[in-house]
Amino acid sequence: MRIQIEPDELAVAARAADAICDVVRASPSTTLGLPTGATPVRTYAELERRVAAGDADLSRASAFAVDEFVAPVREAPGTNAAFFARHLRIRFHELRCPDAAATDPDAEIRAFAGAIRHLGGLDLCVLGIGVNGHIAFNEPGAAADSRARSVALTAESRAAHAEAFGSLDRVPSTGMTLGIADLLESRRILLIAQGHAKSAIVRVAVQGPESADVPASWLRRHADVTWLLDAAAAAQLCD
Ligand code: GLP
Numbered sequence: 001m002r003i004q005i006e007p008d009e010l011a012v013a014a015r016a017a018d019a020i021c022d023v024v025r026a027s028p029s030t031t032l033g034l035p036t037g038a039t040p041v042r043t044y045a046e047l048e049r050r051v052a053a054g055d056a057d058l059s060r061a062s063a064f065a066v067d068e069f070v071a072p073v074r075e076a077p078g079t080n081a082a083f084f085a086r087h088l089r090i091r092f093h094e095l096r097c098p099d100a101a102a103t104d105p106d107a108e109i110r111a112f113a114g115a116i117r118h119l120g121g122l123d124l125c126v127l128g129i130g131v132n133g134h135i136a137f138n139e140p141g142a143a144a145d146s147r148a149r150s151v152a153l154t155a156e157s158r159a160a161h162a163e164a165f166g167s168l169d170r171v172p173s174t175g176m177t178l179g180i181a182d183l184l185e186s187r188r189i190l191l192i193a194q195g196h197a198k199s200a201i202v203r204v205a206v207q208g209p210e211s212a213d214v215p216a217s218w219l220r221r222h223a224d225v226t227w228l229l230d231a232a233a234a235a236q237l238c239d
Contacts, residue, residue: 001206001219001222001225001226001227002225002226002227003206003226003227003229003234003237004226004227004228005229005230005231005234006228006229007230007231008230009042009194009195009230010042011230012042012043012192012194012230013042013043013045013046014046016040016043016046016126016190016192016228017043017046017047017050017056019124019190019226019228020032020043020047020058020124020126021047021050021055023124024056024057024058024061027123028060028061029060029061029062029093030061030062031061031062031063031116031119031120031123032062032064032122032123032124032125032126033063033065033066033116033124033125033126033127033178033183033186034063034065034066034084034088034126035065035066035067035126035127035128035136035192036065036067036080036083036084036087036128037128037160039128039129039192039193039194040087040126040128041087043126043192044088044090045087047088047090048088048089048090051090058090058091058092059091060093061093062092062093062094062095062096062119063088063092063094063095063096064096064097064112064115064122065080065084065096065097066125066127066135066136066177066178066183067080067098067136067137067175067176067177067178068080068081068097068098068099068100068109068175068176069100069161069171069172069174069175069176070100070105070150070174070175070176071100071101071172072101073100073101074099074100074101075100076100076165077164077165077166078161078164078165078166078170078171079097079100080097080100081097081100084097096112096115098112100176105150105174105176106149106150106176108176109148109149109150109176109177110148112148112176112178113147113148113178113182116178121185121187122185122186122187123186124187124188124189124190125186125188125190126189126190126191126192127183127189127190127191127192127216128191128192129191129193129198129201129202129216130157130201131160131197131198131201132154132156132157132201133201133204133205133213133215133216133217134154134157134215134216135180135183135191135215135216135218135219136177136178136183137151137157137175137176138151138177138179138180138215139151139152139154139215140154140212140213140214140215141212141213142179142180142212142215142218143180144181144210144212144218144221145179145180145181146179146180146181147179147181147182148176148178148179148182149176149177149179150174150175150176151174151175151176151177152173152174153171153172153173153174153175157175158171158172158173180215183219184218184219184221184222186222187224188224188225188226189219189222189224189225189226190226190228191216191219191225191226191227191228192228192229193227193228193229193230193233194229194230194232194233195232195233196232196233196235198233199232199234199235199236200236201214201216202229202233202234202236202237203236203237203238204217205217205219206220206227207237207238
């Protein structure tokens with residue numbers, strides 16, 4: 001496991017964009033796993049800037065969301081599909097989200113994971129981390145061998161999305177996610193965390209025991225994972 005600490009969010013975004021661009025440069029038709037949330041917004045803005053400037057070209061790359069809500073309408077405000085439409089306006093070969101409005105969410109996310117496998121798996125999976133240690137929508141309790149499935153969202157995760165959906169009662173209670181085992185099959189993983197609010201969970205995930213209580217701790221089983229942190233998120237790590 002590599003831990004890379006940058007002074008602030010802007011530097012984290014630049015390094016994360018570097019990592020994505022490096023993979024795409026080495027293999028233009030690469031397959032990426034991408035997160036939503038506040039964490040990657042600056043990274044995606046930096047990618048947009050590089051593409052507009054002609055410094056990067058992701059038009060042959062395939063990008064897959066790592067999770068999605070179960071919602072009545074596919075691109076309802078607050079869904080990950082809506083997030084990507086707003087924050088990642090880059091031309092990819094394809095940018096796919098599970099269909100939030102699928103009638104059978106388990107079948108939908110299993111087919112989605114199957115499509116990733118069909119392309120040979122994720123070359124780089126970028127992840128954020130929830131304050132409770134979740135990665136994608138693998139909430140506490142997610143086993144290391146868990147696969148793509150629908151999941152009940154915790155109150156904490158629902159509260160974090162209240163603004164995006166307009167109010168807490170509009171936040172879906174169910175999500176769909178790639179499982180821990182699916183994420184661990186990625187060739188490389190880049191986990192990004194920023195801000196003081198993430199410092200306690202980063203310490204537990206990186207330096208505490210591997211445990212389903214903190215799903216991000218399973219990433220320690222992966223041979224090529226980088227924790228890209230700003231100084232605030234790294235503040236509680238012990239030497
Ligand atoms: C969300 C998403 C995750 C994301 C995490 C952190 O619920 N399902 O993919 O990484 O929570 O979000 P944020 O970056 O807003 O803290």
